[in-house]
Amino acid sequence: MLMFDLKKIILPIVAVVIMFSFPSTIFAENNSNLWKKVSGIWNIVQYNNKNVLVQSRVSSYPWQYNEPLNYNSLMLSEANDYSLIKYVFEIKDPVKQVDLVLFFNTEFSETSKYHNLYAFRLSGNNARFNNCDFFKSHIIDTGEMRKKKNFKVSVLSSTYCTISTSQKLNCQVKIDDKSATLYVNDIKIQSCEAPDSLNKGIVGFGVRNAVLIVHDFTLLKNGNVLVHDDFSKDNIKRNRVIMKKISKEEYDRLKKQKQEQRNK
């Protein structure tokens, strides 16, 4: 009888403790807007009998409003406080110079629409990455949010590397306050210091001149999983614009209406 009562008391306590131990864990299954498409064509497709995320547009359009827009990029919708970012990528159909960019510390606010960020960029040809940059992007004039080229990219550190693009890439970015280290397939590629703390903000990735397959993504803080997505489901918010074709008569009528409104 006493045992039965103890179970009744202990089980809810254990459940509550577990619930509050991981307050900010976001698992992809519960969040259809986990990711936000910045640019490119991102879809969940079946590959080797498993669902993966594929970015299928090889070329990118140089919009020049922020750095991620100049690649085919995807960002987490919300900012987090993290210490480790893990990605599993595969590069397909590379052409000319291929760039793979891992963004973090990205700011989305009234004064930065992805203008402010830090990133590692692996660059190379269609066979291998042979350079790794650590760069900072920041807004130039916060009063001109709609202006093109209103951001500056500064490479803070650059190093030679040799990473074949034909293999699966297990990338890890370790963040410790102002320092960031990139590992690819357990090999340390670059470790850098930034003038700012890097462990807060939006995390994302982008590619240029290749198809990108994303197998897995995990965001952690001190060993605790904050976000995990195996891309078995589509959790991407895609902005779209709906337009209607109008006839000449309708257009003239609307124009007249607007002119009348202005005259009033």
Place this chain on the structure above:
Amino acid sequence: MKKMYAVILTLCVGLFIAGVNCGSETTEIAWVNGTAGEGISDIVWFDGNNQTPNQTWNETLDAAKSKTETTSKEITSVNGYALCSSTLSGTEARIYVDLDGDGIPSDISWRVDEGSSNRYTISKTE
């Protein structure tokens, strides 16, 4: 005989002029800020076959600056699709067109009648 030559020559000249006129018909597009076009910038019309940019409108629709429509520009690829950038969301957006007004936007690519002048009004951003 001379008469026949004159008739043939007239016919040839007529056909040539008709051909030139047909060839000079331009297909144009303009984008109008309807109820939801604020912050739409740099609309790009892509060739639907080879995915390359065919025409660009480097303008921002902004009612406050009386910029409620883009200039009408010629496109040479009549089968294509459009992308734009949104300065409000900092992202690229795909443009879908509700061609028959039934509220359901068309598939990604659409066809524009050759030689026509087209205006599309932005009814929704989401």
